[in-house]
Amino acid sequence: MLVRGGTVWTPNGPRDADVRVANGAIAEVGRLTPGPGDEVIDATGLHVLPGMIDVHVHADDVVAGRTLADTFPTATELAVRTGITTVAGFVTQRAGETLSAAAERCRATARGRSHCDVAFHLTPTVWPWPWAEVEALVAAGWTTFKLYTTYREAGLHSSYERIGRVMERLAPLGARLLVHCEDDEVLRAVAAPAFDAGDAREQARRRPETAEVAAVERVIELAACTGCPLHIVHVSTADAVARVAAGRARAAVTCETAPHYLLLTEAALGGRNGHRLLCTPPLRAAATRSRLEAAAAAGAFDLFATDHCAFTKADKDAGRGDLRTVPRGVAGIGALVPMLFELLVTRHHLGLGELATRLAANPAKLLGVYPRKGAIAPGSDADLAVVDPAGPPRPVVSTLADAYETYPGRTSTWDVRHVLLGGEVVVASGALVEPDRRSGRLLA
Ligand SMILES: [Zn+2]
Known part of the structure; x- marks a missing residue:
């Protein structure tokens, strides 16, 4: 999979780069061309964060x-x-x-x-x-x-x-x-x-x-x-x-x-x-x-x-x-x-x-899991957020449970387009791709 054309926030700062993901991890960061059969996520104009x-x-x-x-x-x-x-x-x-x-x-x-x-x-x-x-x-x-x-x-x-x-x-x-x-x-x-x-x-x-x-x-x-x-x-x-x-x-x-x-x-x-x-x-x-x-x-x-x-x-x-x-x-x-x-x-x-x-x-x-987590670098887990920080203002939601909202009336332009977890796309356009699938793993 290739996350293509975004501003990638690496440990050394932002780069206009593509991120290649393979076997659940980040394989490469740089100017890359999709291989045959690669799934491509278009991140043009978007930010790619760990x-x-x-x-x-x-x-x-x-x-x-x-x-x-x-x-x-x-x-x-x-x-x-x-x-x-x-x-x-x-x-x-x-x-x-x-x-x-x-x-x-x-x-x-x-x-x-x-x-x-x-x-x-x-x-x-x-x-x-x-x-x-x-x-x-x-x-x-x-x-x-x-x-x-x-x-x-x-x-x-x-x-x-x-x-x-x-x-x-x-x-x-x-x-x-x-x-x-x-x-x-x-x-x-x-x-x-x-x-x-x-x-x-x-x-x-x-x-x-x-x-x-x-x-x-x-x-x-x-x-x-x-x-x-x-x-x-x-x-x-x-x-x-x-x-x-x-x-x-x-x-x-x-x-x-x-x-x-x-x-x-x-x-x-x-x-x-x-x-x-x-x-x-x-x-x-x-x-x-x-x-x-x-x-x-x-x-x-x-x-x-x-x-x-x-x-x-x-x-x-x-x-x-x-x-x-x-x-x-x-x-x-x-x-x-x-x-x-x-x-x-x-x-x-x-x-x-x-x-x-x-x-x-x-x-x-x-x-104790850095840089496996928390970094966009070769070898790190392919946990990525592809975001438009200047999206349409939307209400902040603190919980999905039957509990009181802590920030009623507050809005944010933070617009999450895609989230990758261990190299798998789990969120697209802010919603779960497969709501019944629970891909999270235990770290210990
Ligand atoms: Zn506490």
Whole structure:
């Protein structure tokens, strides 16, 4: 197959070139002539980008006692239609379950049911970690682990001491630790007794910015001491991004933010339906959001990921009277690429290469699969998005499930014409070519 005549975004920048695809991989990039029997995709006037990667997706799982609205079939359909060819979910070990059994349980939810490739991060919940099992899993390609500095009630909290000990053991294995950063002591100190259970804006007051900043400072010190690569998920404050920037000199630290922190503020939590946008960390004040946007435009984030965590409308609304019972999380998977394109390229005039770095190359590096994923180069998987960035404006759709839209009224000109997954055309004119065919593979 030949993708012909487009502007191809290679790791060395844009090239007017053709891309030859054979046996699921990229064979050649250059001025090429179709061979006899070659299928040709005309990319004239279009941009050819590496398939993008959302490294933070919750789907087909039970979170806070509720079954998530999105399954792998629905989440990955929307993902691939916007140019995402790999998503990463989370394996959270359950009581009485070995880590390997937890991994297999989650693999089973994605296997044969996904329209794009799927990876997972591992969250062991028993202490001490089963190190022989962990080492075997790392050797089999499970190279990312995730811990939380909060969520004591859910059994997910890890002390800094434990995080440090985990980092000491992960570092020599070449694995990486992802951390949800909100300092539990700070959160408990501000747990207001006079809680207004009818006002979603209370959530922002109860999970202050200082909690995030304090935890980020602590885990960066641990990364510096242990040499373990550290990735901070869903950074929501500009002060925490500044701590990461300062920490890069002495620690292997990276960070992500999610579109909702760049695009929405705590003002959206006011009113009758504010509870629908409750998430953790919470939406922040307008001044913080605007500093976060400036940081994103200046390249402060290694990557963007959604923390897609859609609950059904019924589950969200059941807690309207008492906000403490509202499940936290918002939809975002379908919004990642179009909204980041609008923000970074249309508004801040960054190049498509910046988008490809932060939505494809760097996420692939986080997952340990670069340049097999995240690059258009000979030998890489033929995961490609052929896009007209200046298409007709269309509404942004965050989820295909029965969940509330996070960005009602927003539009994007990001027009995905074709998506190739492992050399196979899975999307044409923005729609699945064969809706019943699930071509996604598991990366580990
Ligand atoms: Zn998450």
